[in-house]
Structure formats: structure tokens, C-alpha cells
Amino acid sequence: MTASSPPIRRLADWDHRRLERLADEHGTPLYVLDPQRVRENYQRFASAFPDAHVMYAAKAHTGRAVLSTLLDAGADIECAARGELERAIAAGADPNTLQYTAVNPPQADVEYAAELGAEHPGLTITAGARDTFNRLEAAGYDGRVAIRINPGIGTGHHEKVATGKDAKFGIPKAEVPELAAELRERFDLVGLHAHVGSGVLQDDLDDHCRAIETVADVARAVGDLEFLDIGGGFGVPYREEDDPLDVSVVGRRVREAVGDLDAQLALEPGRYVVADAELILTRVNTIKETDAATVVGVDASLATLIRPAMFDSYHPIRNVSAPDREPEPVSVGGPCCTSADVFCTDRPIARPRREDLLAIGNAGAYGYELANQFHSQPRPAEVALDDDGARVVRERETLADVTRVETGFDS
Incomplete structure (x- = not known):
């Protein structure tokens, strides 16, 4: 263990340019493991x-x-x-x-x-x-x-x-x-x-x-x-x-x-070993201004990370594309048709715009383990960092993967 191993890795400690490249290459939502x-x-x-x-x-x-x-x-x-x-x-x-x-x-x-x-x-x-x-x-x-x-x-x-x-x-x-x-x-x-x-x-x-x-x-x-x-x-x-x-x-x-x-x-x-060694990358697809809140829609959901819905868990969120923009309170949620599909409510985040890349931190423990296929959403890919860049260690599912185990039924 070296001096480069602090007791916790915060979202700001990840290489944002590298994360942008990974999202461009592998798509989102994406689990990134170190x-x-x-x-x-x-x-x-x-x-x-x-x-x-x-x-x-x-x-x-x-x-x-x-x-x-x-x-x-x-x-x-x-x-x-x-x-x-x-x-x-x-x-x-x-x-x-x-x-x-x-x-x-x-x-x-x-x-x-x-x-x-x-x-x-x-x-x-x-x-x-x-x-x-x-x-x-x-x-x-x-x-x-x-x-x-x-x-x-x-x-x-x-x-x-x-x-x-x-x-x-x-x-x-x-x-x-x-x-x-x-x-x-x-x-x-x-x-x-x-x-x-x-x-x-x-x-x-x-x-x-x-x-x-x-x-x-x-x-x-x-x-x-x-x-x-x-x-x-x-x-x-x-x-x-x-x-x-x-x-x-x-x-x-x-x-x-x-x-x-x-x-x-x-x-x-378990958690201590893996939690801060992985994050989720997700793209902003919708910005909706309302009297009650600014809603930021992303392509990750409770099918990607269920801990906020299941345990009321807090996960840090950072705007990777523009971390220095003025923060404002926003609610970040996914595409599932349930009010439980929310990662945060009225949390100050550097103002997101459509196509911005957000990172959800501390996702290594019980993140992919609890990922699911709600709404027929294929589970995301997972990449692992190495000296040469990153390698895919879990392929992104397709809809064919979701339905593969179903048997034929004709009415």
C-alpha cells in the first residue's frame, strides 16, 4: 500500500477526461471498476x-x-x-x-x-x-x-x-x-x-x-x-x-x-473493499423546469442502481462534463415509470445540460449485484481500468439477453 491510497476515494478524485472517453467508447449507463x-x-x-x-x-x-x-x-x-x-x-x-x-x-x-x-x-x-x-x-x-x-x-x-x-x-x-x-x-x-x-x-x-x-x-x-x-x-x-x-x-x-x-x-x-472502487456513468437526456423542481433525466435507473430506492441510500453525484459550473438544486431520476426511480432530490449539482455526463459514486458495493431488468432494461456493461486504458469485464446486455430464457407461447 502506498501514499497514493487514501482511506476513501471521492468522485472528484477520478480522472474526468478518462471517464468521458470511457463513456464515449462504451456507452452509458456504464459501471467503471478500478x-x-x-x-x-x-x-x-x-x-x-x-x-x-x-x-x-x-x-x-x-x-x-x-x-x-x-x-x-x-x-x-x-x-x-x-x-x-x-x-x-x-x-x-x-x-x-x-x-x-x-x-x-x-x-x-x-x-x-x-x-x-x-x-x-x-x-x-x-x-x-x-x-x-x-x-x-x-x-x-x-x-x-x-x-x-x-x-x-x-x-x-x-x-x-x-x-x-x-x-x-x-x-x-x-x-x-x-x-x-x-x-x-x-x-x-x-x-x-x-x-x-x-x-x-x-x-x-x-x-x-x-x-x-x-x-x-x-x-x-x-x-x-x-x-x-x-x-x-x-x-x-x-x-x-x-x-x-x-x-x-x-x-x-x-x-x-x-x-x-x-x-x-x-x-x-465486503463494502469497505469495493464501494469506492466503482462508479456509474450516465448521460443526461432530459431537463425539465417546474415550479417544484428542476428535474434532470438520465439513462441510468433503479434497474442500474437500486440502493437509493431500496435503502434510501445517498450516493454522491458529480457533473463530469462541467464540474465547475455554478451548482443548483436539481432532482436526478431515471426512465422507470415509478416515483422511486430517483437518485437525488433538490441536491446542488453543477448545472446539468442535455448530453452532459454524470458520475454516481460509491457504486461498487451492492451496485451491479442488485442490478435488474425492470422495464425490460438490459443491464449495463462494466469496464475495469488498467494501465493501458480499460477492458470490458461484463458485456452490455441486449433485449435478446433479457428475453432469452422465455419459452414460446402461442395463444
């Missing part, structure tokens, strides 16, 4: 936890370019679904290094994981329901498992990501010691796991560390563990005025919260 930034973010985080096992939480971005970059950087991969397991392996991950955190897994996923574990005994399967362990056993699995704990404390940027207090996730902490004793008769119990929320920043650290203390207390009660996995959830500042996490402070606070424990600490950063 793999070197992914590598820097991972290395910065891992350096704050030198004695820990740092895995990348694949659900934040499962693109091959991201997974390959992180595997090359020495990261292991944590997967929350069968598809993520398969994509990690296809990217070059050794199945013996993977951790699978099953949440209400479909039966086909249970059977796949059981077969994978039989062939690769280093695989670890984490489950947060007794029924999942029973299903694994019925599928013939008796390998490495970890128990996901529900500590009853949730943190993060939105109630929909405060998993630590949601009954969907994990075994209530009071039940874990008894379950651990039972599972030791049936599996190789190697760890405990907890993930209490997502988007944790400095102001959330007290609650986050309180949850970690709870989980560590359970780990001490269970004893004889290989690892305690406290998940991820470490955030980035989406708003320009917010400060980035000081991961050296986070590392110290987390170690203090865990305390004396005869087990390796494990963590699963």
Missing part, C-alpha cells in the same frame, strides 16, 4: 488486523474482476450462496479455503455444499438454524461447521441491514452453548460467527463493539474453537461531509472488544 483500488482497500484493512483471518464477503460484488483481484492479493472468500461458491471457484479460489454462510439455503444448495465439503474437507459451512444443520447431516455432511449467533444487537446504516437483531439470522446467544455440545457429536465444530449489521462508521463503533463483546463472551463459554468470525459491516462515507473509518482505530477497538480468547479472529469486509 481493480487497483480494490486491492489497496483490502490491503489497508488487512494491515489493521495483522493476526486475523481476513476474508472478502463476496455478496458485495461477485464480478470475476473483483474476485480474481482479491485472490491474487491473498484474500480468502466468504460466500453466502451456492452461486457465490461456484463463482469463487471459477475465479481460482481453492474450495478448501472457502467459507459458506448458509441463510435458509434451498435444498439444492445444501446438497451442493455437502458434496463440495466431501471433496474438499477444508470447506467451512456456517449455519444459523438448527434445521440447516439437520439438513446438512441428512445430506451426508459431517465436516467443518460454525454456528451463526444472533447477539440481539443490530447496527448499520438502515434497519434492513441490521442483521444482528433480526430473527432471520443466527441462533439466539443463550442457546449456542447447548447447541455447540450437540453439534460436536455430529460435525467438526470449528467456529462461531456473527454479523450484526452493515455500513458501520465511527459513530456506530460503540454499538458494534458491544455486540462483538457479547459474541466473544459466548465463544469463551463454548471454548475449544478454531476461530471467532465477527463478520463485516465496516462502512464507507457515502456523503461528502462524512469522514472515512480509521481502520487502525477499528482494529484496536475490535481487539479490545474480543478480549482474551484462545481462537483466531476472522473478519469479512
